Every structure is written in structure tokens, then in C-alpha cells.
Amino acid sequence: xxxxxxxxxxxxxxxxxxxxxxxxxxxxxxxxxxxxxxxxxxxxxxxxxxxxxxxxxxxxxxxxxxxxxxxxxxxxxxxxxxxxxxxxxxxxxxxxxxxxxxxxxxxxxxxxxxxxxxxxxxxxxx
Amino acid sequence: xxxxxxxxxxxxxxxxxxxxxxxxxxxxxxxxxxxxxxxxxxxxxxxxxxxxxxxxxxxxxxxxxxxxxxxxxxxxxxxxxxxxxxxxxxxxxxxxxxxxxxxxxxxxx
Numbered sequence: 001x002x003x004x005x006x007x008x009x010x011x012x013x014x015x016x017x018x019x020x021x022x023x024x025x026x027x028x029x030x031x032x033x034x035x036x037x038x039x040x041x042x043x044x045x046x047x048x049x050x051x052x053x054x055x056x057x058x059x060x061x062x063x064x065x066x067x068x069x070x071x072x073x074x075x076x077x078x079x080x081x082x083x084x085x086x087x088x089x090x091x092x093x094x095x096x097x098x099x100x101x102x103x104x105x106x107x108x109x110x111x112x113x114x115x116x117x118x119x120x121x122x123x124x125x126x
Numbered sequence: 127x128x129x130x131x132x133x134x135x136x137x138x139x140x141x142x143x144x145x146x147x148x149x150x151x152x153x154x155x156x157x158x159x160x161x162x163x164x165x166x167x168x169x170x171x172x173x174x175x176x177x178x179x180x181x182x183x184x185x186x187x188x189x190x191x192x193x194x195x196x197x198x199x200x201x202x203x204x205x206x207x208x209x210x211x212x213x214x215x216x217x218x219x220x221x222x223x224x225x226x227x228x229x230x231x232x233x234x235x
Binding site (some may be wrong): 017039046047048051052059061062063070096100108109110111112113114116117118119 | 212221
């Protein structure tokens with residue numbers, strides 16, 4: 001059973017860079033036709049998709065965050081990472097990593113986030 | 127602003143049927159997926175594709191789509207279904223970007 005676990009600093013100073021890592025366990029990050037996404041949720045608010053990466057390194061980013069976001073993958077460590085630069089208090093949120101899957105185990109079109117990490121809280125404050 | 131629009135809150139009497147909707151231009155071309163989120167927990171996928179449930183999701187959850195509107199229906203709502211529900215699909219540009227609806231808070235009375 002594939003599981004995802006986010007890790008990284010819980011506190012980041014304004015104007016600095018937020019860095020998080022998602023570790024994939026129970027399976028290879030390179031197996032299957034999966035994208036790997038980052039999603040965030042400010043307290044009391046809705047979900048916001050940040051971006052995603054394919055194991056080839058191909059990325060897609062939310063246009064509203066694109067200028068500040070970099071997502072990378074390290075297949076040797078079975079991890080993918082998020083960097084968000086020039087953070088402000090508005091970036092304070094729970095950050096989730098998720099598997100972005102196009103087909104389920106039966107080959108049925110899925111096109112959804114089928115596995116999520118538990119989330120990690122990041123606060124931007126001096 | 128979200129390209130997918132959901133009603134902020136919906137309520138349903140215990141055991142009754144409730145429909146949660148999601149509107150957006152991209153839904154004319156792409157299916158929505160639906161997620162249930164309970165307080166303090168990560169979202170869980172409940173419906174994907176035309177009308178498919180992941181293993182472990184009760185069959186009282188179903189999905190449908192018509193025009194620019196996708197719907198999540200809970201037939202015989204239970205107390206444990208009280209949660210926030212989010213739809214997700216591709217954005218209207220079709221460039222493999224993802225977008226979430228604003229979420230619907232479901233209250234089971």
C-alpha cells in the first residue's frame with residue numbers, strides 16, 4: 001500500500017523559501033503513470049492545487065503561484081519536493097502531497113488524487 | 127477565484143438524500159473528482175470518473191454530470207457523512223492544470 005509523508009520546517013520567516021519533501025513508501029515513485037502533486041489549505045479555507053511533477057521531471061504549476069514555485073523529484077530517494085520562495089503570511093497553510101493518478105488498478109479512467117499524505121502545517125512568521 | 131463553483135453549505139436530514147453540485151466550464155469536457163474532508167484530516171477521494179468509487183467508499187455515494195455541472199449524491203445520508211466536500215477537475219484551458227471548487231460544508235441534521 002503506497003503511503004505519502006510530508007516533512008519539513010513548520011516555521012518559515014517572511015521573504016524566505018519554504019521547503020518541503022514528500023516521501024513515497026510502499027512503492028516506487030517511478031512505477032506507473034503517476035504525477036505527484038502539492039496541495040495546500042489555509043486554516044478554515046479550501047484546497048488550493050500548487051503544482052505537480054512527473055518522474056521524467058515534467059512539471060505543471062498553478063499560474064497564481066508559478067513565479068515562486070519549484071517542484072522537483074529525486075527518484076533515488078523516492079521523494080519529491082516543493083520550494084516556495086518569497087513567502088508571506090498568506091502562505092501559512094497545511095501542505096499536502098498527493099498522487100495524481102490517471103487510471104485505477106482496473107484500468108478505469110481516474111484522473112484524480114487517489115492517495116494523500118497526512119499534511120504538514122507551515123507557519124510563516126518572524 | 128476558483129473556476130469551479132460550489133455552494134458553501136448544504137444540510138440534509140439523517141437518512142435522506144442530498145446532492146452537492148460543482149459548476150464550471152471545464153466540466154463540459156472533463157470529469158470531476160470528489161473529496162471528503164473531515165476536521166483535522168486529509169481529504170479522501172470518494173468519486174472519480176463517470177461514477178466510480180474507490181475501494182472502501184460506501185455505495186450511498188454516487189456521481190453524475192450534465193453540461194457544466196457535476197454532482198455528488200449521497201443517498202441515505204449518515205451522521206458520519208458530515209464533512210466538507212470538494213470537487214476537482216482540470217482548468218478550462220485544458221493544460222493539465224488542476225483546480226478545486228471552494229468546498230461545501232455538509233451538515234447532517
